[in-house]
Amino acid sequence: MEEYDVLIVGAGPIGLACGIEAVKAGLSYVIVDKGALVNSLYNYPVFMTFFSTSQKLEIGGVPFVSINPKPNRNEAVEYYRRVAEKFDLNLHLFEEVKTVEKTASDDFEVLTSKRSYKVKKVVISTGFYDVPVLMHIPGEELPKVAHYYKDPHLYAFQNVVVVGANNSAIDAALETYRKGAKVTLVIRGTELGPHLKYWVRPDIENRIKEGSITALFGSELTGIEEHTVTVKTPDGDLRLENDFVIAMTGYKPNFEMLQKLGVASAEVSNLPFYNPETMETNQPGLYLAGVVCGGMDTHKWFIENSRVHAEQIFEHISSKK
Structure with a gap:
């Protein structure tokens, strides 16, 4: 069983931002994803152009240089790969999380398709693109x-x-x-x-x-x-x-995973409960980051306005430590 301070579920842009903040905080961590690096972006249309400018998609203080006013999917995939490389992020890709359980000592035991982990904190940053409506x-x-x-x-x-x-x-x-x-x-x-x-x-x-x-x-x-x-x-x-x-009927977050984790949510919108200042859920030590925070309102959170979640989470974890 591998042991870390933090396990981050999801290797999308916000998951990577969380990994960067873990590095800055001096915490041991691992980022686990059932697919490829930035799997959602990888599955975007090949010629897609983002609504946001490249500056608003930046993480970790790494400049995102694009020759166009708004970057495309291929530029974004390459940018986030280089960010992961720059920070030498600890990535376990093509590894699906099966169960997350609280232990008697208030740690978490996480079982994936490849191995098991014992961690103090868990961050869910799974986005919404994996489950089509x-x-x-x-x-x-x-x-x-x-x-x-x-x-x-x-x-x-x-x-x-x-x-x-x-x-x-x-x-x-x-x-x-x-x-x-x-x-x-x-x-x-x-x-x-x-x-x-x-x-x-x-x-x-x-x-x-x-x-x-x-x-x-x-x-x-x-x-x-x-x-x-x-x-x-x-x-x-x-x-x-x-x-x-x-x-193209839309997508939704993995509500089944959140329910299994015991995260409370509103019945109508499936809006999960979390503290907007710390991003901690009703389950102590379990945090949400990114689009998953919006429930069925998947137009509420984007890369550009949820990058700050990573800072909020690790500021809170560091203060408690």
């Missing part, structure tokens, strides 16, 4: 359905249905359209998402207006078959020829 409709399990979109080339010259009205859906619709796909947007509401990137909105509005991309507002995908889909619209059901479905 499912549509729960017939055919959603078919291989042609994707809840993660990466590269538009796969969809060239195909009949593609994109579900959603926010950035991920609109990016997928525009990129696949420009690779020759026949794109139909299925949008439950009556308009495009309010958080749409300002430089993308006129592009999609014009493509819809000219008929290059079909948008079905007030509509809902109700069934997926091998070569067709069924869409419920205000004018009745439509049956469309279809090769691929890109379901």
Whole structure:
């Protein structure tokens, strides 16, 4: 059994920021992630551009230099890899946390898919990107359905249905359209998402207006078959020829893990309980950092406004030590 002062669950940007603060505080630590380094960013669309500027994505005081006003996914992945390298962070990747249990001495015993740990504190920084929000409709399990979109080339010259009205859906619709796909947007509401990137909105509005991309507002995908889909619209059901479905229906934090850890949360929004000054939960010694703090409101926390969580957590841990 390996022993550390702190175990950090999640090797995303905020998890790495926590590791950096542990180094500064002189604490022994390990960062554990079930996937790759910055796994969520790795799974972002290959050509995605961030909403934030590079300065707002910086951690550890390391400059993030980009040739563009706003950096892209590839630049971000490389930046965070170099940050991890600079601080020689103790990373255990492709290692999934199975259980976290409190001991009689108020320490934690953590069992993963590869080994076990005994630690004094645990920081949960798992983000929200690993658990897609499912549509729960017939055919959603078919291989042609994707809840993660990466590269538009796969969809060239195909009949593609994109579900959603926010950035991920609109990016997928525009990129696949420009690779020759026949794109139909299925949008439950009556308009495009309010958080749409300002430089993308006129592009999609014009493509819809000219008929290059079909948008079905007030509509809902109700069934997926091998070569067709069924869409419920205000004018009745439509049956469309279809090769691929890109379901950009959103993502959510791993609430099951938080429940198993005994973290209290609001029933409606799944908003977890934590002290906003220290980020400590109702379980002493267990902290939250990053997007996971927002419950179902995944638009509340981002890299740029949750970087400070790492400082708050380790200031509190150091003061108690």
